Amino acid sequence: MSAPSHTELLKQFTASAVKAVATVEVVTADAEALNAALERATAGDEHVLLSEPDDLDPALLRVFLKNPKVIIRPTREQFSRVPTGITDAFCAIASTGSVCVAMSANYTSPMSMLTRKHIVLVDSAAIVARPSDVFSTEIHSGTGLHRSFTFITGPSATADMGPLVRGVHGPAAVHIIVVEHSHDRI
Amino acid sequence: MTGSDEVHIHPRDVANKSAKENLTKAIAMALAVENEALRLNTQTFNANRYTALSAIPDYEELKSRARAIKEDSIERLPELIATLTKAVEARGGKVFIAATKDDANNYITNVCRMHEAKLVVKAKSITSEEIELNHALEAAGIEVAETDLAEFILQISNEQPSHIVAPAIHRSRQRITALFKEHFDTSLPLDTGEDLTEFARLILRQKFLSADVGISGANLIAADEGCLLLVESEGNIRLTTQLPAVHIAIAGIEKIIPSKKDLGTFIELLAASGTGQPLTSYTNILEPPLLVPVLNLNGRSDTRREFHLVLLDNGRMTMRADTELKEALYCIRCSACMNVCANFQAVGGHAFGGECYTGGIGAAWTIGTSGSLEKGRFAELCTGCSRCVPNCPVRIDIPRLNTAIKQRLITLSGGPSLQKMFFGNFSIVGAVASLAPRVANLIAALPAVRSVMELLIGFDKRRPVPEFGRSTLVRQYREHSKKSRVQADASMSQPRAVLFADAYTNYNNPQVGMAVVRVFEKLGIATTVSATMAEGRDAQSQGLVESAAARAVKTAAYLETFIDEGSDIIVAEPSVLALFRSDYKALLCNDTLFKKLRAHTYDPIEYLNAFLSQHHRDPRTALRGMDRNATRIFYHGHCQMKTVGAGSAAVDLFTQLGFTVIQSKAECCGMAGSFGYKKAYYELSKNVGDDLVRQIRAAEVPGTQLVIVASGTSCREQIGAEYAGRKIFSPVELLDTLIRSGE
Ligand code: SF4
Ligand code: SF4
Numbered sequence: 001m002s003a004p005s006h007t008e009l010l011k012q013f014t015a016s017a018v019k020a021v022a023t024v025e026v027v028t029a030d031a032e033a034l035n036a037a038l039e040r041a042t043a044g045d046e047h048v049l050l051s052e053p054d055d056l057d058p059a060l061l062r063v064f065l066k067n068p069k070v071i072i073r074p075t076r077e078q079f080s081r082v083p084t085g086i087t088d089a090f091c092a093i094a095s096t097g098s099v100c101v102a103m104s105a106n107y108t109s110p111m112s113m114l115t116r117k118h119i120v121l122v123d124s125a126a127i128v129a130r131p132s133d134v135f136s137t138e139i140h141s142g143t144g145l146h147r148s149f150t151f152i153t154g155p156s157a158t159a160d161m162g163p164l165v166r167g168v169h170g171p172a173a174v175h176i177i178v179v180e181h182s183h184d185r186i
Numbered sequence: 187m188t189g190s191d192e193v194h195i196h197p198r199d200v201a202n203k204s205a206k207e208n209l210t211k212a213i214a215m216a217l218a219v220e221n222e223a224l225r226l227n228t229q230t231f232n233a234n235r236y237t238a239l240s241a242i243p244d245y246e247e248l249k250s251r252a253r254a255i256k257e258d259s260i261e262r263l264p265e266l267i268a269t270l271t272k273a274v275e276a277r278g279g280k281v282f283i284a285a286t287k288d289d290a291n292n293y294i295t296n297v298c299r300m301h302e303a304k305l306v307v308k309a310k311s312i313t314s315e316e317i318e319l320n321h322a323l324e325a326a327g328i329e330v331a332e333t334d335l336a337e338f339i340l341q342i343s344n345e346q347p348s349h350i351v352a353p354a355i356h357r358s359r360q361r362i363t364a365l366f367k368e369h370f371d372t373s374l375p376l377d378t379g380e381d382l383t384e385f386a387r388l389i390l391r392q393k394f395l396s397a398d399v400g401i402s403g404a405n406l407i408a409a410d411e412g413c414l415l416l417v418e419s420e421g422n423i424r425l426t427t428q429l430p431a432v433h434i435a436i437a438g439i440e441k442i443i444p445s446k447k448d449l450g451t452f453i454e455l456l457a458a459s460g461t462g463q464p465l466t467s468y469t470n471i472l473e474p475p476l477l478v479p480v481l482n483l484n485g486r487s488d489t490r491r492e493f494h495l496v497l498l499d500n501g502r503m504t505m506r507a508d509t510e511l512k513e514a515l516y517c518i519r520c521s522a523c524m525n526v527c528a529n530f531q532a533v534g535g536h537a538f539g540g541e542c543y544t545g546g547i548g549a550a551w552t553i554g555t556s557g558s559l560e561k562g563r564f565a566e567l568c569t570g571c572s573r574c575v576p577n578c579p580v581r582i583d584i585p586r587l588n589t590a591i592k593q594r595l596i597t598l599s600g601g602p603s604l605q606k607m608f609f610g611n612f613s614i615v616g617a618v619a620s621l622a623p624r625v626a627n628l629i630a631a632l633p634a635v636r637s638v639m640e641l642l643i644g645f646d647k648r649r650p651v652p653e654f655g656r657s658t659l660v661r662q663y664r665e666h667s668k669k670s671r672v673q674a675d676a677s678m679s680q681p682r683a684v685l686f687a688d689a690y691t692n693y694n695n696p697q698v699g700m701a702v703v704r705v706f707e708k709l710g711i712a713t714t715v716s717a718t719m720a721e722g723r724d725a726q727s728q729g730l731v732e733s734a735a736a737r738a739v740k741t742a743a744y745l746e747t748f749i750d751e752g753s754d755i756i757v758a759e760p761s762v763l764a765l766f767r768s769d770y771k772a773l774l775c776n777d778t779l780f781k782k783l784r785a786h787t788y789d790p791i792e793y794l795n796a797f798l799s800q801h802h803r804d805p806r807t808a809l810r811g812m813d814r815n816a817t818r819i820f821y822h823g824h825c826q827m828k829t830v831g832a833g834s835a836a837v838d839l840f841t842q843l844g845f846t847v848i849q850s851k852a853e854c855c856g857m858a859g860s861f862g863y864k865k866a867y868y869e870l871s872k873n874v875g876d877d878l879v880r881q882i883r884a885a886e887v888p889g890t891q892l893v894i895v896a897s898g899t900s901c902r903e904q905i906g907a908e909y910a911g912r913k914i915f916s917p918v919e920l921l922d923t924l925i926r927s928g929e
Contacts, residue, residue: 016464076483080395095241096464103428103478110481113424131465132450145411145446148476151453151469156421159227159461160335160352161386162359163379168335168387169394170421170467 009094009127017097020154022174029181035063051106053088085111089122095130098153118171124180197536204560216533220356224534227355231525234462253581256516266409266442273412279493291322303398309426310334311403315542331393333422348535351521400426404437408446416470431480431488436496440515455579459520505554510590514550516580523574528854538567546584565591569858571825592729605644610728646868659692659699663715682753687718688762701922702790738773755787764826790918792835813928822850824898836917848885852878857900875904
C-alpha cells in the first residue's frame with residue numbers, strides 16, 4: 001500500500017472534520033490571507049484570546065496580532081469570560097478529522113476549553129493518516145511522544161441528557177484553518 | 187406513563203445481587219421503568235459501532251495487537267508498576283499503591299486535607315465508584331461535584347451506574363427533567379436536551395471555577411512515560427485535570443501498559459468500540475504534573491502543580507492469579523459487550539450488573555473487586571449468545587468467563603439445582619420422551635404437570651414445552667433410505683455429507699433434518715445421518731462444564747471417524763454448530779482435533795453454497811423448477827451462528843435465488859436456548875423477543891406475502907408464540923418446501 005498523497009490526506013481530513021461537526025477552511029501560508037480568514041472567523045467578537053503558536057510559523061500571525069481585540073495574556077477575569085479562543089495544533093488526523101493541541105505554556109489548553117468557540121490553526125504538512133501515527137517516532141520527529149496534548153475532534157458533546165447536544169463544558173463550535181504552503185501542492 | 191409509581195424499587199436497593207431475589211426484583215424494575223431509554227440508547231451505540239468499525243481497515247489486526255499488549259502487561263505487571271512509579275516520580279509526581287479501598291480513600295482524603303480543599307471536582311471514574319470515594323470525601327467534610335453530566339445526574343438520583351461508559355443511560359430525557367424539577371428550585375422549562383445541558387453546565391462551571399482539587403480516573407497508563415490516556419466528549423475531564431493545581435488520578439493497576447507509543451492502538455479501538463465514533467471529542471494524553479501555568483481562577487495562589495497517582499489493587503492481584511478471572515483484567519472498558527447484548531439492551535446494568543460494574547464482563551469484575559462470588563450472580567443473565575465475542579477489542583471470551591462463574595456458583599450452592607439438571611440434560615430427557623413421544627407430549631401438556639414443572643424446575647407455565655417429534659430423525663432417515671435407495675453415487679469424487687443428529691434435531695425437529703437430507707440429495711450430495719449423541723450443548727449452557735467436557739470428548743471422537751473417511755459434518759442446529767466451532771476448543775483440550783472439527787463442520791446452507799460455488803453451479807439453475815411465488819423473506823439469524831461466521835449463508839442464497847431478504851437487526855431472539863423457558867426470566871426473554879417481533883411487523887406489506895425464516899429452534903419458538911398458525915421456517919425447510927411445491 002502506498003502512502004496517501006498530501007492532497008488525499010487534506011481531502012480526507014476535511015471530510016472527516018466536517019463529519020465530526022467542525023468547520024474547515026484552507027488558506028495559503030501568508031500573513032495577510034490568514035489575517036483575512038481570522039477576521040472573518042472572529043467577526044462580531046469583541047475580544048479574542050490568542051495563544052502564541054508553539055509549532056506554526058509565528059510570522060503568519062504578524063498581521064492579525066495587530067488587531068486590538070486580540071488578547072495574549074488574559075487576566076483571570078478574561079479567562080472566564082471571553083468566548084473565543086485561537087490556538088495552533090501540531091498535528092491533524094485525516095481518518096478522524098481531529099487536531100492535536102498541545103498543553104503548552106502559552107495557554108493553549110484554557111483557551112481551547114474554557115471558551116465557546118475554538119479556532120485552530122494547523123499546517124497542512126502536519127496532517128497524518130490515523131491516530132496511531134501521532135505516536136510514531138518517524139512522524140514529526142516523534143513530537144507526539146514528547147508532550148501532553150489532546151486530540152480534539154469536533155465540538156464538545158453529550159448524549160447524557162437524552163438527545164445528542166453539542167457544546168457542553170468545552171466549545172460548542174470548532175473552526176479549523178488549514179494553512180497550505182504552495183510548495184506542498186507538488 | 188411508565189414510572190416509579192409502578193415499581194417502587196430504588197436501583198441501589200437491589201444493586202447487590204448476592205440474593206437471587208434482588209436479581210429478580212431488579213429485572214422487574216428495569217423492565218417497567220428503564221427499558222425504553224436503555225433499548226434506544228444501547229441500540230444507537232450498537233449500530234454506530236458497526237459503522238465505525240467497518241471504517242477501520244485493519245480491525246482484526248488492531249484487536250490482536252491490543253490483546254497481545256494487554257496479555258504482556260498483566261504478565262509483567264509488577265515490573266510495570268515499578269517503571270511507572272519511577273517515571274511519575276522523575277517528573278515530580280507521587281505514586282501511591284493502594285492495597286484496599288480504604289487505603290485509597292484515606293490517601294486521597296489526606297491529600298485533599300493537606301490542601302485544605304473544600305470542593306473537589308471529579309471526572310467520571312468507575313474505579314472511584316468501586317471504592318465509594320465520594321462517601322469517604324463527604325465524610326471528611328469535603329464537597330464533591332461530579333462533573334460528567336451522567337454522573338451529575340446519578341449524584342442527584344443516588345443511583346449506581348447502569349453502564350460503564352454512559353452511566354445514566356437508563357434515564358430518558360423526560361425522567362431527567364422530572365428529576366431536576368424535583369431537586370432544583372427552578373421555574374425553567376428544562377424540556378429539551380439543550381435546556382438540561384445548559385442548566386447543568388452553568389452549575390458546574392461555577393464548581394470548576396472554585397474547585398481546589400481535581401480527581402480523575404484513567405483509561406490507560408503508559409509506564410515508560412508515566413502518561414495517562416483519558417477519553418471523553420464533554421470537556422469536563424480537561425477542566426478537572428487542568429484547572430485546579432492539584433490533580434489526583436485513581437486507576438486500577440490493570441490499566442498500565444508498557445509504552446506510550448502503543449496508546450495509538452487503543453485509541454483507535456476504544457471510541458469506535460464504545461460509542462461508535464472514530465474518536466470522541468477529546469482524547470487526552472497527559473503527563474502530569476503538567477508544565478503549564480496555574481491559572482488560580484479559584485482565587486487561590488497555588489504556585490506549582492501537584493500530581494498524585496493512586497494505583498488500586500483491591501483484589502486485582504488475586505484475579506491475576508486466577509486462571510479464569512484473569513481474563514477480565516484485559517478489559518479496556520469500552521462497553522461494546524453491553525451495547526451488543528440483547529439482554530443488556532432490555533434491562534441495563536441495574537439488573538445486569540452489580541454495585542458498579544455492569545454487563546457480561548461485570549460479573550467477573552464484581553467478584554474480583556468485592557471478593558464475593560455471590561455478588562456476581564447476575565452472570566446468570568449471560569445466555570451465552572456470544573454476540574459480544576467478536577466485538578470485544580481485546581478478544582475476551584465473555585460467555586466462557588460467565589460459564590466458569592456459573593459453575594462456581596453451582597459448586598458454592600452444593601451442586602446443580604433440579605432446573606439445571608433438567609435443562610443441562612435435555613438430550614437425555616429427549617431420549618426418554620422419544621420412546622413414546624405422543625405420551626410425553628400429552629403428559630407435558632397437562633396443567634398439573636406444568637405446575638409441577640414450574641415449581642420444581644422453574645419451567646415457565648406460559649411457555650409451551652418443546653414438542654417431541656412423532657418419530658426421531660434417525661428413525662425417519664432409516665425409513666427414508668429403505669424406500670428411496672438413493673442412487674448411491676458411484677463417483678468417489680462426490681462430497682459426502684454426514685448430518686449430525688443433535689438432540690434438538692433428532693427429537694424435536696426431525697422435519698428439519700429430513701429437509702436437509704432431501705435438499706442435499708436433490709443436488710446430488712450423498713448424505714447420511716449419524717447416530718444421535720449428547721454433544722454437550724445443554725450441559726454447557728447450564729454451566730455444567732465437567733459433564734459438557736465428557737460429552738464433547740465422546741462426540742468429537744465419533745465425528746472424527748467420519749472426517750477421516752473424507753466426509754464433512756452438517757449441523758442443522760446453529761447452537762450445536764457454534765459448540766463444535768468454538769466451545770469445543772476449551773472443552774476438548776485438544777487443539778488438533780478441535781481445528782479438524784472446526785474445518786469440517788457446516789451449517790446446511792453454508793455447505794450448500796460452498797458446494798454450488800465449488801462446482802460452478804448457479805443456484806438458480808441448480809434449483810430450477812422451485813416454487814417462486816413468495817418473494818419476500820424476513821430472516822433472523824441465530825446469535826451464535828453469526829458469531830461463528832455462518833450468519834449470512836441463508837441471506838446470500840435466498841438473495842441469489844431472487845428473493846428480497848429483510849434482515850433482522852436483533853442480536854438475539856431472547857430465548858437463547860433454555861434461558862427463555864425459565865420462570866425467573868420469562869418477562870425479560872419476552873421483552874427481547876418483542877423487539878424482534880416489532881421488526882417483523884414493520885416488514886409486513888399489506889397484500890404481499892412475507893415468509894418468516896429463522897435458523898435456530900428456539901428463535902422459531904420465540905417468534906412462533908406471536909404468530910399462532912403461521913409456519914416459521916428454518917432456511918433449509920423453506921428451500922425443501924419450495925422445491926417440493928414446485929415439483
Ligand atoms: S454472550 Fe450474549 S448474553 Fe452473554 S454477555 Fe455476551 S452478548 Fe450478553
Ligand atoms: S469485555 Fe471487551 S467488549 Fe466488554 S467492555 Fe471490556 S473490552 Fe469492551
